[in-house]
Amino acid sequence: MLVLAAVPDLQFQKLRGAVAPRFAVARAPTWDIALETIRSRPVEIAFVDPALGGVASGQEIERLHVLFPSLRLILYTSMSAQLAPVLLGLGQCGIRQVVLRSVDDHPEGLYNLVSAEAMNAASHRLLDQLTAALAPLPRELRWVLEDALRSPGVVQTVQQVAARARVDRGTCARWFTRAGLQSPRHILAAARVLYAHRLLQDPGFTIEDVAKRLGYAQAKTLQQHARTYLGLTAGEMRLSLTADEATVRIVQGFLTPARREVAATAS
Secondary structure, eight states, X not given: OEEEEESOHHHHHHHHHHHTTTXXXXXXXXXXXHHHHHHHSOEEEEEEOTTTTSSOOSHHHHHHHHHOTTSEEEEEEOOOTTTHHXXXXXXXXXXXXXXXXTTSOOHHHHXXXXXXXXXXXXXXXXXXXXXXXXXXXXXXXXXXXXXXHHSTTSOOSHHHHHHHHTSOHHHHHHXXXXXXXXXXXXXXXXXXXXXXXXXXXXXXXXXXXXXXXXXXXXXXXXXXXXXXXXXXXXXXXXHHOOHHHHHHHHIIIIISOOOHHHHHHHO
16 A cells, blocks of 8 residues: 655655555655645555645645545644644644654554554455455465555456466466356456546546556556446446445456356356
8 A cells, every 4th residue: 555745854754664664655745746646656545744835734735635535634744833723724624633743753653543544545445345255265365356456456467366376377267266256357357447436436536547546558448347347437437326336236246256056167
């Protein structure tokens, strides 16, 4: 999982030291870079400093909150008289998690905070909903698929799944067949479409942004997968389905074990 640090360098270094190697941290020294990073990379948690631009202001943080409501925002700043009204305003718009530099940013505390926030991130909520569907698979393979969902776009082929599970491709395919599931290629593609649907609920993402974040070489491939796995274009699924409806459609259509007689025939 990638953590964004739109904070001064000292806070970035302290955050990175506290959460590595479990979490990768990308620094954004300006708000423009922060916006571009969120749109192009799999950021799910962001530490932001209202004073990043030199003058304490909540405007850019409120903008991020409006554009990307699914992004977990945490204020990481130094307290000052000028900052107090900014924090009050951000709290009124729903951003209430605050870490004060040199007060409550002990490395263990930062690590625990990021770990707790990760449990509420979009990828983790998606994994929770897919747990039952993936339960028939061996533990090693579930780990690979869960990691693929946390880092969408990294694992996309049967060969990559097999290599990460440390088995040959034939063994990997047999595991899926015995579980009554479709091939890993279909499962990974269907899960990516479901993740794309989650991202497209945020008004700050275009279809092209989401395609890039999920590792598609072209947005038209995401469009094709959306039609295959949800029966809708990416634009239509953004407007027509709730997160629960999309999850049910994907799980029932592609992630639910087939009837035992069908699985036996496939063997």
